[in-house]
Structures are given as structure tokens and as C-alpha cells.
Amino acid sequence: MTLDSNRKKQVNLIPKGATWIQDKVETFNPSQNTVVLRGGEEISYEYMVIAMGIHLRFDMIKGAVEALETPGVCSNYSPFHVQKHYQEVMNFQKGNAIYTFPNTPIKCAGAPQKACYITDSILRQRGVRDKAHMIYATSLSKIFGVDHYVKALEKVAQEKTIEVKTKRNLIEVVTNNKKAIFELLGDDSKPTGVTEEIEFSLLHISPPCTAPEPLRSSHFADKTGFMDVDPQTLQSKNYPNVFGVGDCMNTPNAKTAASVSTHLKTVDTNLTQVMQGARPFMKYDGYASCPLVVSTNRVILAEFSPNEILETTPLNQSKPSYWAFLMKRYILPVLYWKGLIKGHWNGPSTIRNFSRLLKTK
Incomplete structure (x- = not known):
């Protein structure tokens, strides 16, 4: 499987009968039921589904954007640097290999440690695993956010001799001497004021994530910037003719593609209800x-x-x-x-x- 095999032309995925407007939303005007596009065009709507996804924010880590262009730093979250990750693993000789998890919502919360485990396997195949000190540095207080799977994952990390550092949030990458700087977090996930520097030979950055800017600054957003919806019906709390789908919402579920599959069923039913003048009744179960x-x-x-x-x-x-x-x-x-x-x-x-x-x- 290659990167290209995981890409398809969007024109081939647009449903028949849908008009594809190839522009980005600049501003939402929900009181007028309109959106303004970056090119200046204003479009009106009777109903709207917001599915803007989540924004990767490498810029929230000092030095990260520049570091990604230097040897030893990579990220599977970036299509421009995922292949670089494989090359770095294949060229790795010795030292610290650090994999991070940010102190924000993130798309696919398991992806950072998946990358860590696969790297472990490849280094073993190459015969250099004994020369690597692998570190999984997570902002969480445990290896994974769902208790049911914590023991199994702790066992995996232990068997692979991967050091799990909890309550660590990457805040800076210093490229000239290859140091990753972490802030230590308290039980409330807030910075304690203490930092830790770790030298690295390989650094995989899992970036902080936020809702996209047009949504963050809109009347649809809550104080965190994500779309404020009823967590069961996925209907906007303030605008009943608008629904949300996917990572852009403030629902408490993990942000995964699997979640979207269930969102679609919920919104399909509930939007149809609203269009027919009825109340939404389908409930998303948080899957x-x-x-x-x-x-x-x-x-x-x-x-x-x-x-x-x-x-x-x-x-x-x-x-x-x-x-x-x-x-x-x-x-x-x-x-x-x-x-x-x-x-x-x-x-x-x-x-x-x-x-x-x-x-x-």
C-alpha cells in the first residue's frame, strides 16, 4: 500500500446531483442563512450540514513547522511528511526515538502510538532496535483514553521496551541541537510550570488540533471553538436548521472516521425530520x-x-x-x-x- 493508493480525485467522489463549489467558506451568517466564500460569493441555504473536519496546528508548537523540514523530524499526520517518516525509520541508527501526543482534541487518538509500535517492529527487522530508546510522550495521564484497553496497551509497551511518559506536552522543537521540550501537566491537564528537555535522533510529532478558523469565529461555535451541537441529535443548539458531522463538533466521542459513519445515519434521519416539520428523534450513541x-x-x-x-x-x-x-x-x-x-x-x-x-x- 502506497500514499498514492490512499488518494482519489475528489471529482470522482462527489455524489450525482450535487453541485461542487470549489472554494472555501470564509464567514458564516446563520441569522441570514448565508455563507460567504473566500472568493467573495455569498450563498444562501435553507438547511446546512457542517462537516469541516479538524485543523492540524503544527504552528502551536514552537519550531515545529521549520523542524519538519529538517532531518530526524516527521509526522504521519502530514501528507507531505508521512513518507519522510518511513525514510527516517529506515535510516535510523541509534538514540532516542520520541513519539508525541498533544494536549488538545486530536483526530484518531490511537494514531500516535500506532506509529510508535510500527517503528518498533521495523527497527527490530533492521536489527537496530537495541540501539534505540523509544519514548511515547503523551499529554494524557495514561497510555490511552479508554480504560478497557489500557492494560493491554501497557503490556504491549512493556514487552516492546517502550518508555511511556505521561502528562507531557510538546511545546518546542530545537533543531540545531535536536531537543524536544515538553511542559509537564498536572492532574487537571494544565501546565505545572515545569519543563523537560529530551534529545532525539527521531521525533514524530502528533500536532495539536483545533476547529477550522471560520468555524471557531462563528456563532455556531462553543467557547472551545468547536461546533456546539446536541450530542445525541447532532443538531446545532442555536440554529435548528443546521447539523454537524465529524471532527468539527464538540461531541464527547473520539474523533475517528468510524464515528462519522454513525453521525451520517443520525443526521440523515434527523435532517429529514426537520425538513418535514417534525422533531429529530434519532440519537447518536457516541460510537x-x-x-x-x-x-x-x-x-x-x-x-x-x-x-x-x-x-x-x-x-x-x-x-x-x-x-x-x-x-x-x-x-x-x-x-x-x-x-x-x-x-x-x-x-x-x-x-x-x-x-x-x-x-x-
């Missing part, structure tokens, strides 16, 4: 999924909501498995391009309910 790749052929298939574990199969998904790897490698890409993007995949709830029925028999 999210993160296939945690722990090696080049094993995956922990995490499925959860803010309130409960929502695993689809009757198997132990918290255990690294080859079958979950096969699903991640061969099934999920097809499900994404042929199902989710085309609007044909609304999440695994039906399969999950059937699986639970089998468990009770």
Missing part, C-alpha cells in the same frame, strides 16, 4: 473505533463510546490479533472508499446487535 496497530501483523480493535465499550464481535478485541490486522489492512479500506465515502455505511450497530444476540444463546 467510535480505533484499530490500534501494535505491530506489522497484530491489531487491537478498540470500539467504544464515552460511556461504554461497543465492540462488534463476540471475540476479545482488547487482545492483539491477526484477524483484526487482516480487517484493518484489507476490509476497512474498501469499507471506507466504497461504503463510508459513498454514504452506504452507517456503522456496525446492526452487526453488533446480532453478535450480542449470539452471545446470549
